[in-house]
Amino acid sequence: MKLVTPRESLLKPLAAVIGVVERRQTLPVLANVLMQARDGRLTLTATDLEVELVAQAGLPVDDGEITLPARKLHDILKSLPDEAEVTLAVDGERALLKSGRSRFQLATLPAHDFPNTEDIPFExxxxxxxxxxxxxxxxxxxxxxxxxxxxxxxxxxxxxxxxxxxxxxxxxxxxxxxxxxxxxxxxxxxxxxxxxxxxxxxxxxxxxxxxxxxxxxxxxxxxxxxxxxxxxxxxxxxxxxxxxxVLPRVGSRAILADRLVLRTALTRAAILSNEKYRGVRLQAGDWLLKVQAHNPEQEEAEEEVEVNYSGEAFEIGFNVAYLLDALGALPGELVKLAFTDSSSSCLIQDPESDSARYVIMPMRL
CATH class of the missing domain: 3.10.150.10 (DNA Polymerase III, subunit A, domain 2)
Incomplete structure (x- = not known):
């Protein structure tokens, strides 16, 4: 197998498959990438026996197949100058990669040692x-x-x-x-x-x-x-x-808030929450939501957020990290938090769409 190509043409398909290659492998060949050349197309395959990635590129290459150390090859190509021309030639158990005045000799393993993916039926x-x-x-x-x-x-x-x-x-x-x-x-x-x-x-x-x-x-x-x-x-x-x-029915207590304002208030309050349990207390009243946090050092934080809510006052505790994850995943400007009572789960969603919904169980504080 011999290949002469710009660095980027080989680096792009290799970068697409490199993520699946573990640094520590039980089988040495799993640290390699399988390179197969046929009819002017180069196919690169990497696997950890659970996930397999295959990338193809049309390159001027002689037919053949071999496996090369994936991480080393990737690091070499990344370190070469942009638009550098790369020559890769395989001779027996060694591969020689040249670019300008740089030369790298890499060990290879036979292609037949690489795990073969059988034809998979799909329903x-x-x-x-x-x-x-x-x-x-x-x-x-x-x-x-x-x-x-x-x-x-x-x-x-x-x-x-x-x-x-x-x-x-x-x-x-x-x-x-x-x-x-x-x-x-x-x-x-x-x-x-x-x-x-x-x-x-x-x-x-x-x-x-x-x-x-x-x-x-x-x-x-x-x-x-x-x-x-x-x-x-x-x-x-x-x-x-x-x-x-698990999905609760829409609760009788629904709080409408500015998503980013609520998220930043929770982020600030979380600074003084218990590092292990990450709990915050939400106190809902007419048009106002209080966020409170404290920790074993007797430090406390309190934030007030204006919200669209009028009804019976209640309070409930949550893991603040769970709230922040849900608020960070939603795209809209507003967020709706629905509760049935102060001991039931919270349903979080965009008030204008139910395509994404998040349920968070409460915690005792």
Whole structure:
């Protein structure tokens, strides 16, 4: 295999797949990127056996295949000058990369040692704009659990209802739900759980706007095709909680507030909250919401926010980090916080749209 190309032409597809390569691997070949050249196209594949990324580029290259150390190759290409011409030649068990007066000799491993992806059957194929899919992920992924023994919570539920795609994440203390209508798809309803790493990597790859993407969902795998990049992930095998039972009905106590004003007030109050429990107390009265926080050092913070609320006064405690995550994910100028009583969960959403909803359980202070 021999390749002569501008640095950027090789760096771009390599950068697309490098995120899945772990620095510490049980199998040495998993630290490498598989490079396959055929008919003037170079295909780069990286995997950690859970997530696989494939990127293609049209380059003048001789047919052949080999694996090269992914991180080292990526770091070398990044360190070269812009628009530098790169020559990569493979000879036996070594690869020689040259650019100007720079020479790098890299160890290789045979391509046949690289894990081979079998043909995967998919039950549903959904055409979605990249920006819309990215919003689904960004507005829900923060609520995924981290290293929970209930392994099915350490991921993101994709729920295809037959007419809309829902992304749902929960760690048992809060829940995030975002929906997207998808037209022209006849696939039967199904639910799958994407693992945390797959969700994070997909979020990194997705672009904004109406650039097309294709989401394919199968029994054991999910795949997203983004032009010359193909993302494939194994699914978490488990039963996700019935999230619709968690969603509270619209409470009788609804507070309407300026989202950014409330968010900055909570951010300031959080400075003096208990570092371990992060609790804040909300006191709602006519046209005013008080935010109070204190810590074991007897320090206190109090913020007052003008809100649209008139009704029975009540107070309730929450983890301030959960509130800030939800307020940061919503896009609108206003936010609606709905309560049933002072001991029930809070439903947070944009008052003009229910496409994104957040449920937060209260805490005792």
């Amino acid at each position: 549903a194929e959904l055409p979605i704009a990249q920006g819309a899919l990215k919003r689904l992920i960004e507005r829900t992924q923060f609520a995924m659990a981290q290293q929970d023994v209930r392994f099915y919570l350490n991921g993101l539920l994709l729920d295809w209802t037959g007419s809309e795609l829902r992304a749902v994440a929960t760690d048992g203390h809060r829940l995030a739900l975002c929906t997207l209508a998808v037209e022209g798809v006849s696939a039967a309803p199904l639910q799958v759980i994407l693992p945390r790493k797959g969700v994070q990597e997909l979020g990194r790859l997705l672009g904004d706007g109406e650039t097309p993407a294709v989401l394919r969902i199968g029994t054991n795998h999910a795949q997203v095709v983004l032009g010359d990049i193909r993302f494939t992930t194994k699914l978490i095998d488990g039963k996700f909680p019935d999230y619709e039972r």
